[in-house]
Amino acid sequence: MSHPFEIFGKYLFTDATMKERLPHPIYKRWKTSLTHEAQLDSKTADAIAHAMKTWALELGATHYSHWFQPMTGKTAEKHDAFLEPGDDGEPLARFSGKSLIKGETDGSSFPNGGLRATFEARGYTYWDISSPAFIRNHVLCIPTIFISFNGDSLDKKAPLLKSMDALSKQSTRLLHLLGEKDVTSVTPVLGQEQEYFLVDQKHFQKRLDLKLTGRTLLGKSPAKGQEAEEHYFGSIPQRVASFMQEVNLELWKLGIYSRVEHNEVAYGQFEIVPIYAPAHIAIDQNQLIMDILKQTAPKHGLACLLHEKPFANINGSGKHNNWSLVDNLGNNMLDPSENPQDNLRFLLFVCALMKGIDQYPELLRMASSGAGNDHRLGANEAPPAIISMYVGSDLERLLYFIESGDVKDWTNGNTMHSPLNNLKALPKEASDRNRTSPFAFTGNKFEFRMVGSSRSAATTNIVLNTLLADALAYISDEIESSTLTDLKANALNVCQKIIAKHKRILFSGDGYSENWLIEAKRRGLPNLTSFAESIDSLIEPKSVRLFERHGVFNHKELEARAEIMHEQFIRSITFEAKALLQMVRTQILPSSVKEVTLHLPLSAAGIAYSVDMVEKFSTWLSQTNHEVNELEKMLNRANLIANLRERSLFMHQVIRPQLNCIREVVDSMEGYMSKENYPIPTYTELLFQLDD
Incomplete structure (x- = not known):
């Protein structure tokens, strides 16, 4: 064999x-x-x-x-x-x-x-x-x-290739100024961690919300949740392991280096990680990975959910965008080396990222998100919607030393370390891993953790590549126009100016904390809480100038994309609303009536439990019926709003809260309804039956 x-x-x-x-x-x-x-x-x-x-x-x-x-x-x-x-x-x-x-x-x-x-x-x-x-x-x-x-x-591919060309052009220009004349190209290299959920196919088929929207619109949290902290990296269920093996074989046939697979934090959640590839190829491969995950699951009696938040109150799924830059000679622009204070290439590229990200945070928020990702960002499971940058304590100290002009006084905090006496000491990592940071330095790359699991990462990387190309062009202009003759002094002078102006995005604390929301506001960092609010950042004058300056998009292409994003957002929320209306009217309300009917004879006989149930369900039935009728009226109002941005905001600010209102009542009913009468698979059935 x-x-x-x-x-x-x-x-x-x-x-x-x-x-x-x-x-x-x-x-x-x-x-x-x-x-x-x-x-x-x-x-x-x-x-x-x-x-x-x-x-x-x-x-x-x-x-x-x-x-x-x-x-x-x-x-x-x-x-x-x-x-x-x-x-x-x-x-x-x-x-x-x-x-x-x-x-x-x-x-x-x-x-x-x-x-x-x-x-x-x-x-x-x-x-x-x-x-x-x-x-x-x-x-x-x-x-x-x-x-x-x-x-x-x-499409998404053509502008991605253009952004890669722009980044290569400006990277090469700067490297030539630094004396690296043999460099002819610089390529963004990408590794994407793909998270997903698996549920039993027979339960999936009974949930209209999962089939039509990819997420559950109703469902009470199970008695046992991820707080048990036993699923992450735990033993993989046999049926899931067989599924993973077939996925691996399909990917290997296509030359995709599927390398890592494991249980994620939430029950029913898993992750697959391929090896790095040039950004455009990595994005092609991720499209194939998502397709193969979806197509392979039914062969094992499973359904694969790629939605960012399939289950309420349970960790959602992301697609971590591990991003670095490598020249044609194999040098990584984001490798700090043993002496980062002397590594001008590294320092200039990090400062360029600081500048670009601080200038265009709204674009990154837009590019990484979608309707589904709104449920995940800032929910103490993923980065907040506020864009900040984590570089680790040592590098952050170095940047501040550069700003003060005393870089010679900086000392590297890296040490050799071994946890066991019988293992040789190894260098300690240059930075910890801040899971709450949207854009975190992890040794020789940056991990952008905001990208939604169902999204193509193309738009995210188009934005990253272009904003970095623009910042590198600025740095090259500054170096070329400087009167300083010493290259190192010239480069550090540019870094000093960038750090002084853009250090507000450096943050090494807990991005989940309320204190960060207050501090970010004080620093003037934008906090766009919904995808709908971020879409028009694409057509702001400064964004149009950015993309046209580097030949990535023209203004017509940007306007078209903004229109498409608004339409997709509106469509997504509309599908959710219509699916919820259908489920409540054809499944939940009739089942609730059955439950009341079950208790009526006993209630008439004075049985306290049944009296209580009849009272509770009568209230819930009236409330649910009223709220779904209100939702239908709201949808009709939405259809009358001609302006796409206004309709997007209406869907976010009016329709979404109404969906949550209906859910709250129905989930309360679920907690009291008999198993025989509840019409759809529960969270317990969806999340805890993968071993069957």
């Missing part, structure tokens, strides 16, 4: 596969196109298409597809068969360079924010030559970007 690792990358058209199957001149031309040294010509494209088709057919592929990431946040694909009639009428497998490079689809049928009308439907997909093709379900999937007939971006 072969080892599972032997199938690693079998269905991925890797660099090694291309080198093996392509004529050397063709392979070299593709490599030079990757580094923007030359454009890919039609002859090269034809040769690559032929090799790709031959490889795919050998592995059983029957179709090909341009695989892209529209502004739904998910992936899209249309399958075309390789098979077509030859000149003699006989079947022939064909795949040309033209078919590889370019495809056409209906741009108006995807979210487009007005960039495409029904009568102007044409949209194009173009091959992203830097992302390897792969085979899934007998389909050769070719990663592509998606643009309109006029060239406007209709």
Whole structure:
């Protein structure tokens, strides 16, 4: 029996596969196109298409597809068969360079924010030559970007690639000023920790809210909760372990280094972690990971929930964005080295991040979130919605020493440490891990913990890349225009100015505390409590200037994205409201009437318990019926609000509280309703039956 690792990358058209199957001149031309040294010509494209088709057919592929990431946040694909009639009428497998490079689809049928009308439907997909093709379900999937007939971006991939180019350009410019002339590119490298819940499929099918919205709109907390602190890193249930093994095999076939799996804090919650990859490839891989998690779960009698908050009063799920920068020589820009006080590269990049994050916190809040993430952020389980930056005590001291001009007096607090006498001492980490910080330094990378579990991380990384590129451009301008001749003095002088102006975002305390809310307000840091409030940060003049300055978005593309986000937020809350109305009217209220009917004879006989139950349920029934009728009226009012921003805020400020009001009453009923009459699976059944 072969080892599972032997199938690693079998269905991925890797660099090694291309080198093996392509004529050397063709392979070299593709490599030079990757580094923007030359454009890919039609002859090269034809040769690559032929090799790709031959490889795919050998592995059983029957179709090909341009695989892209529209502004739904998910992936899209249309399958075309390789098979077509030859000149003699006989079947022939064909795949040309033209078919590889370019495809056409209906741009108006995807979210487009007005960039495409029904009568102007044409949209194009173009091959992203830097992302390897792969085979899934007998389909050769070719990663592509998606643009309109006029060239406007209709997807998440094209602006991500543009932001990476902008960051590489400005990083390389600064490194050349520091004397690192051999550097030709800098790439953001990304590792994403994907959290998710699993529930039994038979219970999932009985919950309309889970099926339609991904989260429970009703449900009383179980008697035993995560405060037992026994699930995290605990023994994985056998059915879940089998599911995880199949997920791993599917990912390994696609060349995805799925490395870590474990129980998370909440019951029924788990995590999968792949190894780092260039940001655009890591984001492609995460889309595949989410898809494979969802598709594999039913094979094991499970349903996978990727929503940020499937269960009230229980930890939600995130997608931690572990982010660093590596040049073409393998140097990590965020590695402090043994002597960070002398590491100008590291200090300048950290200061650039301080500047960029402090200037555009609203963009990061918008980019990391969505309707579901509002339930998670600031709920003592995830970072607050206030953007701050944690760098660790030693580095923070160093930054303040630089600000004061006395960097020579700073001493490194790192020591050698061993917890056991029989183990050799190892260097102590440069910083602790502050789980309450949105943007935390963890040794040689930053961990951005705000990203929601169901979200594509593309928008988050577009914003991160662009704001850093902008700050690096400022630093390079300052160094170039300075009259200081000593490079170190020049660089530290720039750092000094940045720290003095932007140190307000440095925070190493408890981000969950009330004191931080007060302190953040004193510092002037924004606290956007909802996604709806953050959306229009995308079209503020300073944001438009930022993205246009670096060629990532134009103003039309930004306006389109803001419109789409408002529409998606409104749609999400509307679905929740309609699902709740249906559940309450067709399940909860009829079941409550049954419960009252059960107690009426005993209540008439004077049995105190039944008298109490009839009184309680009569009150709850009246209250619930009134509140659902009010919710329906509110939805009708919402539909009359033409302005998308105003309607988004109405959904957040009016509809959401009403959903919670109804939930509160129904959850009270659940606590008293007999098991036979309660119509939907409870939290106890959903969270504690994975071993069955």
